[in-house]
Structure formats: C-alpha cells, structure tokens
Amino acid sequence: MSTPSDKALVPFVSVDNMMRLVHHIGVEDVLRDLAAYIEADFHRWELFDKTPRVASHSDVGVIELMPTSDGEAYGFKYVNGHPKNTSEGLQTVTAFGLLADVYTGYPVLLTEMTILTALRTAATSAMVAKHLAPKGSTTMAMIGNGAQSEFQSLAMKAICGVDTIRLYDKDRAATEKCAANLAGTGLKTVICTSPEQAIEGAHILTTCTADKQNATILSDNMVGAGVHINAIGGDCPGKTELASGILERSDVFVEFPPQTRVEGEIQQMSEDFKITEFWKVLTGQTPGRTSERQITLFDSVGFAIEDFSALRYVRDKVKDTPYHYDLDLLADPDDPRDLFGMLTRAKT
Amino acid sequence: MSTPSDKALVPFVSVDNMMRLVHHIGVEDVLRDLAAYIEADFHRWELFDKTPRVASHSDVGVIELMPTSDGEAYGFKYVNGHPKNTSEGLQTVTAFGLLADVYTGYPVLLTEMTILTALRTAATSAMVAKHLAPKGSTTMAMIGNGAQSEFQSLAMKAICGVDTIRLYDKDRAATEKCAANLAGTGLKTVICTSPEQAIEGAHILTTCTADKQNATILSDNMVGAGVHINAIGGDCPGKTELASGILERSDVFVEFPPQTRVEGEIQQMSEDFKITEFWKVLTGQTPGRTSERQITLFDSVGFAIEDFSALRYVRDKVKDTPYHYDLDLLADPDDPRDLFGMLTRAKT
Numbered sequence A, B: 001m002s003t004p005s006d007k008a009l010v011p012f013v014s015v016d017n018m019m020r021l022v023h024h025i026g027v028e029d030v031l032r033d034l035a036a037y038i039e040a041d042f043h044r045w046e047l048f049d050k051t052p053r054v055a056s057h058s059d060v061g062v063i064e065l066m067p068t069s070d071g072e073a074y075g076f077k078y079v080n081g082h083p084k085n086t087s088e089g090l091q092t093v094t095a096f097g098l099l100a101d102v103y104t105g106y107p108v109l110l111t112e113m114t115i116l117t118a119l120r121t122a123a124t125s126a127m128v129a130k131h132l133a134p135k136g137s138t139t140m141a142m143i144g145n146g147a148q149s150e151f152q153s154l155a156m157k158a159i160c161g162v163d164t165i166r167l168y169d170k171d172r173a174a175t176e177k178c179a180a181n182l183a184g185t186g187l188k189t190v191i192c193t194s195p196e197q198a199i200e201g202a203h204i205l206t207t208c209t210a211d212k213q214n215a216t217i218l219s220d221n222m223v224g225a226g227v228h229i230n231a232i233g234g235d236c237p238g239k240t241e242l243a244s245g246i247l248e249r250s251d252v253f254v255e256f257p258p259q260t261r262v263e264g265e266i267q268q269m270s271e272d273f274k275i276t277e278f279w280k281v282l283t284g285q286t287p288g289r290t291s292e293r294q295i296t297l298f299d300s301v302g303f304a305i306e307d308f309s310a311l312r313y314v315r316d317k318v319k320d321t322p323y324h325y326d327l328d329l330l331a332d333p334d335d336p337r338d339l340f341g342m343l344t345r346a347k348t
Helices: A015-025 A027-043 A083-088 A114-132 A149-160 A172-182 A244-249 A257-263 A278-282 A304-318 A339-345 B015-025 B027-043 B083-088 B114-132 B149-160 B172-182 B244-249 B257-263 B278-282 B304-318 B339-345
Strands: A009-013 A054-057 A062-069 A073-081 A095-101 A107-112 A139-143 A164-168 A188-191 A204-207 A214-218 A228-231 A240-242 A251-254 A296-299 A325-328 B009-013 B054-057 B062-069 B073-081 B095-101 B107-112 B139-143 B164-168 B188-191 B204-207 B214-218 B228-231 B240-242 B250-254 B295-299 B325-328
Touching: A009 A015, A009 A304, A015 A027, A015 A107, A015 A114, A015 A304, A015 B339, A027 A114, A027 A149, A027 A278, A027 A304, A054 B062, A062 A304, A062 B054, A062 B062, A073 A304, A073 B095, A095 A114, A095 A304, A095 B073, A107 A114, A107 A304, A114 A149, A114 A228, A114 A278, A114 A296, A114 A304, A114 B339, A139 A149, A149 A164, A149 A172, A149 A204, A149 B339, A164 A172, A172 A188, A172 B339, A204 A214, A228 A240, A240 A244, A251 A278, A339 B015, A339 B114, A339 B149, A339 B172, B009 B015, B009 B304, B015 B027, B015 B107, B015 B114, B015 B304, B027 B114, B027 B149, B027 B278, B027 B304, B062 B304, B073 B304, B095 B114, B095 B304, B107 B114, B107 B304, B114 B149, B114 B228, B114 B278, B114 B295, B114 B304, B139 B149, B149 B164, B149 B172, B149 B204, B164 B172, B172 B188, B204 B214, B228 B240, B240 B244, B244 B250, B244 B295, B250 B278
Parallel strands: A009 A107, A139 A164, A139 A204, A164 A188, A204 A228, A214 A240, A228 A296, A251 A296, B009 B107, B139 B164, B139 B204, B164 B188, B204 B228, B214 B240, B228 B295, B250 B295
Antiparallel strands: A009 A325, A054 A062, A062 A073, A073 A095, A095 A107, B009 B325, B054 B062, B062 B073, B073 B095, B095 B107
C-alpha cells in the first residue's frame, strides 16, 4: 500500500501533547500569547464570517459546532455542555477543533480543545480586563472555583498584573483545590467564606459558577463603584449569575451581540438594552472605561473567533515541536478521479 | 503521566483502515449494508433533528458542516467542495465525520469520510432506484465517469440487479479508467462516444459530472418514457445537469426539500415546483412509481442523515476489527473540576 501524500495527512495534537506543548512554552506565556492572538483577531473583527453557534439540544445537554473564517483559514470547534456529567465523573464540557485552508478546503490541524478552551477563555477575560479594569487593579474576587478558576487567576496575573485572588465557592472543597493549585504560582490566595467577603477590596470581580439556572451570585447591593466585572458563567439560555440591577448600573461589553442576547447575562434585559461590542473599543470606535467610578462589565459567553485565534496559535507553535503526529484523515489518490482505483489497489 | 480513561479515548478510522474494513467486509456487501442502514433511517425520518448544511463559501470553493441527530446519537460531517482542486492534483471533495453520544456529549467515533461518502452516495442512489426504477432494470447509462462512477455502478449491481453499464464521459480517459476499474466485478461495460449512445436501451440514467455550471448533460428530447433518472451531479447552487423540460415531464423525488431547492436540479424551477420527499415513499404515505411509462427522477444532493447512517454503520462494524485505533482527544481529569490540576501534574 502506498503511503499517503503530505496533503492527506493532518497534524493532530492530543490532550497529552497539548499539555506537553503548554509546559514547553510555559502556562503564563501561553496565556499572554493567546491574549495577543485573540486581540489581533478582535482588531480585524469585521472581516470574519460570523454565525451564531449551531446547537443540537437534548433534555440533558447541548452539542454545538462553532465555525468561523477570516477568508484564509477556516476553523470550527465541537463542544458539548452537559451539566449533569460532573455527577457521573465526566467533564461538563469537552471540545476539539479543526483548522482548514480556505483555498483548498483541506484540514491543516486537528486538536483537543478542552484544555485549549480553558486557556482561551481565561486569555480573553484578561485581555478585556486589561482594557476595561481600573488602572492598578491588583486584587480579583474569584467566585466559583471550578475548572476555569485557576486559568482565570493566572491569566489575570500574566496579562493584568493581578497579585491577589480572593476565592469563594459554595463548595469549600473546590476553593481548597483552587488554592492548592495556585500555590507556587506567585499569586496570593485568600480563602473566603461568602461572596461578600470575596469581593472586599477587589478591583476585578470574576463570576464563574456552574449551575444551570438563573442564579444571583452577585446581588445589586454587593457591587460598588469603580470595579470591573468579568461575568463568565452566564453562558447559555436560562443560566445567569448577576442581579439585573447590576447590569443597569454597568457599561456592558460583549463579544457577538446576536449570541450574547440569547446566552449571556443580558438575556435578562430587554432586546434594546444598551451594550457595546468590545472589538470597537480595541479599534477606537467606542470608548472603554471613561471614569474611575464606572462599573464595566464583560458579559462573556465565548465566541468562535476566540477559538479560531487559539487554533491559529497552536498551528503556529506546534509545528517546530514534537508535540503532534499525523493522522491519515483524507483520501488522496494519485489521480483525484480514481478514488475507486485507490480503494481497489489497497486490497493487494 | 496517567493514562487517559476509556471515555476520553475516541476510536479513529483512518483512510487506510477504512479501505481495509471495506475489503474485510467486501465492497458490494458494504454497499448493501449501507443501503439498509440508510433505508432504516429514512423510515424514521421525522424524528431526526434536520437542518440545512452550514456552509462557508469562498471564491474557489465551500467548506460545510452537516450535523444531525436522532436523539440518541449525534453526527456531523466536515466536507469541502473545491472544483479547481483537481487541476492541482487534489481531491475536489474530502470529508471526515464524527459520531457522538447525545446523553454525554462525548464523541464515540472519528472517521475519514471521503471514501465513506462515495460509498453512501452510491448506496443511497441504488436504494432509491430499487424503489423507483422500472421492474427488471438491468442496464444503466453512467454519464460522467469520475470518482463516483464505479461506486454508482457497483451499488446498482449489488442492490438493483443491474448487469450492464453504458459509460460516457467527455474525457475518454475517464471512461477508460472506469471500465478498467469495473473489469472483473461481473459488470458488463460498454464504452460510448456520446450521451445519446450511452442512454440507448438504458433503464436507469445516472448523471454525475463535475463542472460547476448550469450544463445540459441530458436534453429534453434524449429522455424517453419509462426510465429512472438518478441525478447526482447537480448538487450546489449554479450547478445543474438536466434540461428543465425533463424535470417537467418527470415525477421528482428529493431528500430534504429546503436543501434541494437551493442545491439540486430543481433550483431551475419555481419555488412551488411539485416534488415528493422520498422518505414518504418508504413509509407508504406517497406512491413511488405508478406506471411503466412514468419518468421517475431522484434529484440527489446528499443529506446529513445519509452520513449519519454511514457513521452508525462504521461504528457498528469496526468495533470487533483491528481497523481502528484510539485518539487521546478528550481531556478527562479524575476530578472534572480539576482540569488545571491535571495540566499541572502532567509537568512532572
């Protein structure tokens, strides 16, 4: 049997190799690099082919495809969301992604994206906070200490200069896990026993809890002036974390409005609730933070362009490392019209 | 580093292994089996989550995602269409697909689908012809002798009892390739020098040419009464093969009307042009062929449910064979909330 041609082989990054790649570069450097790739793609937001994710819902969860393209590369992510999985020892969210060449339609990278999504979500949060949080922000409240919490904390350190994380979770074991994981990273962690205690003195308030319900993790009277709220956990219909009064007092920044109005914190608000597309802050079309006392709020749900940036990054970084191997994913007969002949010859 | 758990590993069928699997079972048996799986899924058509494909167009081609679900399994296919690729030594169409468990959202199969799509397209054509072609059809005209032609021919033999294929392509080399590939399969082939000659005495007329244009492969006066037309090549906007007069004289059967009206032969016709959804013939809701002199026409564009059937088939058949290996595609920490801990521990 003849060996497949180069073009028929697709570089694959397994979970194991993704972890090796991340340690090879260094976690904080990866977060900084990802933030730079994402910021660059937000700058050229208008040229992307944008579509809300394509979702297949069931009683217990959702499976989504998130495609986008910049005209040269095409990327998509497969991601599921099954809140009940945790109780069965499975991940709530797993993901993988693919990057392809628009000119040929041939895939050029297949990669795990569970870890990569955690990294790109944190890098996006910190990139946005760098532009919107009060100058000199050094303390973050981290409410919800699940799978995303350490990534958020390290990204805020690497990109915004945060040095102290005030941790709270209704499950104390989650907080202890997070504090233990952050030991030795250079971050000071403070274990708190209530959300109120966690936000004391914090400049950045990050909410990232997992319950699929309209919860009130932050109530209106808890949030004072001059903070940046990084709202991660409200990310699908029926799942929000903030009291609507907070949204009314904040300047709200979003990724892609058609998706955020359905999935984000602003699903609680009227359809004409005023929001700002964050990419317009980067391009200078709209102001970001304009006063010290302002409350800025990033209502993040995760958008396909962030995954695209992450796929570009992995493609660029992995190629000169051993952290990938080739998959024989594409049939590539010598004569493109002779697929059947290739099949027949494989018999011998 | 600990080994990933079973659930984190996704069985992968490479091109090489797909070819081995097909020869292990036998090409004609695979075509017969696929036709049975597809027919079974057409029978339960109404319970599928159906959506037109999600397409990303460029000047030179298209990249599409075709998802569907029956409520228990979820499948999607990635497929590109780049007509100019052939001239660059690449495939016009390459594809891969994934099957996942709706209950957990975890993928259960990743497979090449370039070869599998060729097989499922032919199996679909023959399954439909079995129900619509005149009784005792033994001769097929195969117009367009590219990558799909041998698969169509063998499927019509295996499923409909066709014994003679009359070949025509404007490129004589393609015809000779097809005839050579079919030698030894038990099919009699007749090399023809015009479409008119190819359809002489044929009961089934299959058109499958590659040019992306509104062409007239069959003109109105060429098609007499009492035949079945299997129109494969008209499968995207701006690409048709049949004169509209043929459509007017035929009873036209389609897969999924919202997709076929945009991509199929009937894109030439008005929006209310009468068509029949083929699944309704299978369930007995609508008649298929009702007279010997009737012209039946299957305006096939390929639909996600056919890929779903093919994915189900490969999942069922491959598991007890050596023709797959596991990919470490999903991060699966012991504690689902401790993704960061898994990453950290991987360093040591």
